[in-house]
Amino acid sequence: MWDLIQTSVYAGILLSIAIGIIGSLIVINKATSITGSIAHGSFGGIGIGIYFGINILLSTTVFTLILALILAAITIFYRHRADSLIGVIWALGMSVGIIFLNLAPGYNADAISYLFGNILLIEKNDLLMMGIIDTVLIVSIILLYHRFLAMSYDMEFLEIRGINAKLLYTYFLILTSLTIVMSVRAIGIILILALFTIPPLIAEKFTKRFYQMIILSGILSAFFVIGGIVLSYYFDLAPTPTIVIIAATGLFLSMWKK
Amino acid sequence: MNAVEVNHLYFKYENEWVLEDINFTLKDKEFMAIIGPNGGGKSTLLKILLGFLKPTKGEVKIYGKSPKENRTLIGYVPQHTNFSLDIPITVFDIVLQGRLKKGKFFYSKEDKEKAKEILNKLKIYQFKDRKIKDLSGGQRQKVLIARALVCEPKIVMMDEPTSAIDPAGQKEILDLIESLEMTRLVVSHDIKILLRNVDKIAYIHKKAVIHEGPKLNIPKDKHFCEVELIDFLKEDECGI
Numbered sequence: 001m002w003d004l005i006q007t008s009v010y011a012g013i014l015l016s017i018a019i020g021i022i023g024s025l026i027v028i029n030k031a032t033s034i035t036g037s038i039a040h041g042s043f044g045g046i047g048i049g050i051y052f053g054i055n056i057l058l059s060t061t062v063f064t065l066i067l068a069l070i071l072a073a074i075t076i077f078y079r080h081r082a083d084s085l086i087g088v089i090w091a092l093g094m095s096v097g098i099i100f101l102n103l104a105p106g107y108n109a110d111a112i113s114y115l116f117g118n119i120l121l122i123e124k125n126d127l128l129m130m131g132i133i134d135t136v137l138i139v140s141i142i143l144l145y146h147r148f149l150a151m152s153y154d155m156e157f158l159e160i161r162g163i164n165a166k167l168l169y170t171y172f173l174i175l176t177s178l179t180i181v182m183s184v185r186a187i188g189i190i191l192i193l194a195l196f197t198i199p200p201l202i203a204e205k206f207t208k209r210f211y212q213m214i215i216l217s218g219i220l221s222a223f224f225v226i227g228g229i230v231l232s233y234y235f236d237l238a239p240t241p242t243i244v245i246i247a248a249t250g251l252f253l254s255m256w257k258k
Numbered sequence: 259m260n261a262v263e264v265n266h267l268y269f270k271y272e273n274e275w276v277l278e279d280i281n282f283t284l285k286d287k288e289f290m291a292i293i294g295p296n297g298g299g300k301s302t303l304l305k306i307l308l309g310f311l312k313p314t315k316g317e318v319k320i321y322g323k324s325p326k327e328n329r330t331l332i333g334y335v336p337q338h339t340n341f342s343l344d345i346p347i348t349v350f351d352i353v354l355q356g357r358l359k360k361g362k363f364f365y366s367k368e369d370k371e372k373a374k375e376i377l378n379k380l381k382i383y384q385f386k387d388r389k390i391k392d393l394s395g396g397q398r399q400k401v402l403i404a405r406a407l408v409c410e411p412k413i414v415m416m417d418e419p420t421s422a423i424d425p426a427g428q429k430e431i432l433d434l435i436e437s438l439e440m441t442r443l444v445v446s447h448d449i450k451i452l453l454r455n456v457d458k459i460a461y462i463h464k465k466a467v468i469h470e471g472p473k474l475n476i477p478k479d480k481h482f483c484e485v486e487l488i489d490f491l492k493e494d495e496c497g498i
Contacts, residue, residue, distance in 0.1 A: 028342075028344075028345045028346075030342070143363055144363070146354070146355070146358060146363065146364070146365065147358065147363070149347065149351065149355075150355040150358055152345060153341060153342075153345055153347055153352065153355070154336065154340075154341060154355070156308075156310065156334070156336065157334060157336070157355060157405070158355075158358065159310070159329070160308065160309075160329050160330075160332055160334050161329075161330065161355075161356075161358045161359055161360075161409070162329060162330050162359055162360040163358060163359070163360055204344060204345075204346055207346045208346055208348060208387075208389050209346055209347070209348060209351065210345070210346050210347060210351070212346065213346045
């Protein structure tokens with residue numbers, strides 16, 4: 001069994017590192033809807049990649065980075081209407097993806113696999129990309145830990161200290177979009193949001209400091225992902241929904257602690 | 259040099275004048291209270307003084323430069339009710355944020371010592387490792403004051419520092435503000451601040467009525483009294 005699932009377990013560990021860092025930032029910045037918007041909007045990049053026959057990873061990366069910049073501008077300059085505009089971007093990205101998929105000839109099984117993901121189908125090449133993005137995330141969080149924490153708590157105060165908080169927020173959304181790109185094949189667009197938010201939501205309740213939240217949500221995420229991989233392998237279940245159901249069960253169990 | 263200079267300041271939001279022809283100066287180490295009704299423009303004025311909003315017309319200077327240029331001289335104290343309590347962050351983490359600045363990514367030993375010193379001064383050192391969520395409203399407000407003071411500012415600007423705090427906590431916060439030896443500009447809906455040793459009072463309701471000197475001079479202005487102070491001061495004091 002180990003031979004068959006070892007690549008997905010490694011992928012799960014690499015994903016968990018990313019979820020620990022970016023997921024925790026998403027939760028404390030209340031950026032769940034923005035993340036949903038980037039994740040679902042990334043379908044536009046997939047559709048474009050399939051239609052033009054270009055590398056899907058490349059088209060999705062470029063498309064989600066553009067979405068991240070648009071969403072950063074919306075959040076910063078149109079704060080009072082941000083909620084609705086985030087929803088518009090969410091639908092717009094998906095619409096672009098659907099239009100291009102309809103225009104592309106034949107049945108595109110690839111597109112469906114990106115919607116639902118399958119961590120059991122991850123290849124060694126994917127691990128390399130995950131490793132690179134994890135490295136970027138680790139270096140960023142070490143270097144910018146205090147700034148990210150201050151931004152999450154009080155963006156205005158950070159500006160008063162002479163630090164460009166808007167630029168920092170934009171960088172956070174860029175990191176989020178890169179993490180989404182690296183996770184799409186494994187988790188799928190539709191369920192990405194659940195896996196990015198559930199472990200940090202649990203960790204938040206049991207930790208006093210932000211770095212503890214990052215570490216605990218990474219550990220919880222690894223537990224949920226590997227647990228999901230093993231269960232889905234044994235019971236022949238779809239892996240991502242299995243992982244999400246385990247994680248959601250963990251979240252509900254953690255709710256005894258207010 | 260004046261700590262704050264506001265000259266013919268106007269601010270328009272969506273075709274409506276929020277502030278009209280505001281003029282005042284504040285000298286170094288003076289204490290100014292900005293009071294007025296909700297929606298009267300107090301918070302807008304504070305945002306302009308902090309450099310978050312640009313005046314439509316007129317000029318604002320903080321120690322001779324624009325607020326944006328001299329932002330690091332400002333210690334800003336927002337309302338404690340503005341923040342999420344769910345973030346896993348300790349009192350010490352919050353206070354240390356006051357030591358962040360451009361080009362600095364990690365806290366030094368000196369930063370930590372300074373933060374401890376301020377926490378001690380404000381008598382909240384014992385809460386240093388507590389989550390902000392586990393503190394009372396008054397204690398949280400003190401943490402935000404500590405964060406502003408640890409920057410070693412020349413001027414502190416506070417937004418409703420006594421809101422959503424019990425009376426004992428309010429007294430403690432006002433005592434603390436009064437004792438600070440630096441320029442202070444406090445926006446407050448709570449006119450109890452006028453009982454304190456303020457040097458200047460600005461009553462903002464689109465336009466500003468500025469009073470200088472001891473509190474007892476205030477009631478002589480009818481416009482000022484009839485709106486805000488009638489319940490606060492005796493009628494004869496108000497002269498209306």
